[in-house]
Amino acid sequence: MGAVRGVLLDESVLLSDDGDDGPLLKPGAEAVLRRLRYSDLRVGFCHDGEVSAQKVKTLKHMENFSRCCLKKQLLEAAFLQKTARMHSYTCISLTAPDIINSFNQVLLEWGIAGDGCFYVTSKKHEAAAYEIVGQSWVIVHIGVDCCYTTNNEFLFIEKLEQLPLAICCFTKKALKNLSLLIIGYLMKPSREEDFAKAATLNSEQRGAFPMYPPKNRLMFVPLSFEFPLESQLQVVDAVLHKATDEIINFKPNTSTEFSEGVSFSTGMRELERFIKDHPECCLIDPLKNIYPLLDRHQIQQILLGLQEINMQDHCRLRAPYFLKVHFLELYFFAAYIVYCNKIKPEKIDAFNEPNLRDQLSEANLSFPIIVKPQIACGVGDAHNMALVFKFEDFKGLHVPLPAILQEYLDHGSLIYKFYVLGTNVFHAVKKSMPNASFLVSSQEKNGLKPITFDSLKSLPVATDDQFSVDRLKGGKELDVDLVNSAASWLKIKLDLTIFGFDLVIQEDSGDHVIVDLNYLPSFKEVPNADAIPAFWTAIRSSYESRKTN
Numbered sequence: 001m002g003a004v005r006g007v008l009l010d011e012s013v014l015l016s017d018d019g020d021d022g023p024l025l026k027p028g029a030e031a032v033l034r035r036l037r038y039s040d041l042r043v044g045f046c047h048d049g050e051v052s053a054q055k056v057k058t059l060k061h062m063e064n065f066s067r068c069c070l071k072k073q074l075l076e077a078a079f080l081q082k083t084a085r086m087h088s089y090t091c092i093s094l095t096a097p098d099i100i101n102s103f104n105q106v107l108l109e110w111g112i113a114g115d116g117c118f119y120v121t122s123k124k125h126e127a128a129a130y131e132i133v134g135q136s137w138v139i140v141h142i143g144v145d146c147c148y149t150t151n152n153e154f155l156f157i158e159k160l161e162q163l164p165l166a167i168c169c170f171t172k173k174a175l176k177n178l179s180l181l182i183i184g185y186l187m188k189p190s191r192e193e194d195f196a197k198a199a200t201l202n203s204e205q206r207g208a209f210p211m212y213p214p215k216n217r218l219m220f221v222p223l224s225f226e227f228p229l230e231s232q233l234q235v236v237d238a239v240l241h242k243a244t245d246e247i248i249n250f251k252p253n254t255s256t257e258f259s260e261g262v263s264f265s266t267g268m269r270e271l272e273r274f275i276k277d278h279p280e281c282c283l284i285d286p287l288k289n290i291y292p293l294l295d296r297h298q299i300q301q302i303l304l305g306l307q308e309i310n311m312q313d314h315c316r317l318r319a320p321y322f323l324k325v326h327f328l329e330l331y332f333f334a335a336y337i338v339y340c341n342k343i344k345p346e347k348i349d350a351f352n353e354p355n356l357r358d359q360l361s362e363a364n365l366s367f368p369i370i371v372k373p374q375i376a377c378g379v380g381d382a383h384n385m386a387l388v389f390k391f392e393d394f395k396g397l398h399v400p401l402p403a404i405l406q407e408y409l410d411h412g413s414l415i416y417k418f419y420v421l422g423t424n425v426f427h428a429v430k431k432s433m434p435n436a437s438f439l440v441s442s443q444e445k446n447g448l449k450p451i452t453f454d455s456l457k458s459l460p461v462a463t464d465d466q467f468s469v470d471r472l473k474g475g476k477e478l479d480v481d482l483v484n485s486a487a488s489w490l491k492i493k494l495d496l497t498i499f500g501f502d503l504v505i506q507e508d509s510g511d512h513v514i515v516d517l518n519y520l521p522s523f524k525e526v527p528n529a530d531a532i533p534a535f536w537t538a539i540r541s542s543y544e545s546r547k548t549n
Helices: 029-037 053-061 064-086 099-110 127-131 160-175 189-196 229-233 266-277 287-294 296-309 331-341 356-362 436-446 464-473 480-494 528-548
Strands: 004-010 042-047 090-093 116-121 137-142 154-157 181-186 218-222 238-241 247-250 262-264 322-325 369-373 384-388 403-407 414-421 424-431 451-454 498-505 512-519
Touching (some): 004 160, 029 042, 029 160, 042 099, 064 090, 090 099, 099 116, 116 160, 137 160, 160 218, 218 528, 229 266, 238 528, 262 266, 287 296, 287 480, 287 512, 296 480, 322 356, 414 528, 424 480, 480 498, 480 512
Parallel strands (some): 004 042, 004 116, 042 090, 137 154, 181 218
Antiparallel strands (some): 322 403, 369 403, 414 498
């Protein structure tokens, strides 16, 4: 029997017993169905009841108890059929007299006759399960005491959520291909969907996390902190993580490294301990390599090195001008105020430093100035920013401290989103904030009060009119060769497999300014045909490189 190409889920593993008001999926089932949808596997449901006009009509002539039982059966069947349609799955009834024929018909419809398929059930004594043994089907029992057999016809897992890992492990064993890798991944569900599903309703599925190996011989499985992590890590070959999704708190500490103030979830700390105790476990990108991208001040320090790669007869490549604002100068005074008046330390206004105006001048900063929290990601207010037009408005500004003051560049309302996937570099062009003149004119009626926004949700993007005018005033072309050189330099500097950066072109000078760096972006703007193979190649190359070293 070969790799798993299809999965047939019995109603017993899908439907909850708590659906008093109608059929419901069991907790965790929806997440499994979503992952299977983008897994490159054929998937279907099976149930005991078949919805038909004759059965509905028969309800009227039955005793109350029998009527209730049949009604429940019909409702469940209808619910499963509707759920199957939502996910583009097959849904079959097992009421036919020839059960083996029903199962084999599924294989023919799926076009995978001769390949391996999982029939997943939680019924202890089911005739169907034993009738199809040896017919290209592997019986997977969930929550039932059942032993492995030598011919792999029966498997046992505790919870439905463990099914993806069981699929990948079975396929790897069946194919006996030493180059086949299982990549476990950790990220929040919304980010996982960004990698897996289509960007729009009319576009093709991305399918970045297949459970059947493509040409790059990779299978992907979600890791879960709800189950013992060690047992999962022992069967995957490498871990792809978005550790920033597991940050739960940030407390700036003036006496230690910035990363020391970052608190990760219990699960991520467990992963850190496991990696420390098992250095042979391969992280696609070690945690220490992503720490610099948590800190906007450290990002700015890294970007200052771009001057090393400026090329003759090319535009200037640089970091934005910036200044860090913190509370070191006010530390002892703030502590006294907190003690006497029970004021939280973060309420102390560090923008009142007496020499701040001189510091702005020394940093080559002029208004408007964009203010960003030093923590770059992972916490709720990491993207709470402000655009300040006057020095006096620093007072009482609601941006978390410590913060980075960064120059605001007229850039024709365009931002270039670059994505580095291993040795491949892609970019997309997006609308951005309008030039300063538009922002000033729009805020004059409000006394030029600061514009506060969440850069992920409410970025003040240029209107169509502002965008058109800005483009006419601009006209500076992107120097792709120069930026590709920057991408190569950053890859070596950061030692990361997949990262992104944002670049703007200053209108008057043509300077190419990299304003931000980020780890493991979802690169949704890049066509799937280019991005997904490059993504897989980057992961395999990183695995091979890190295992060699």
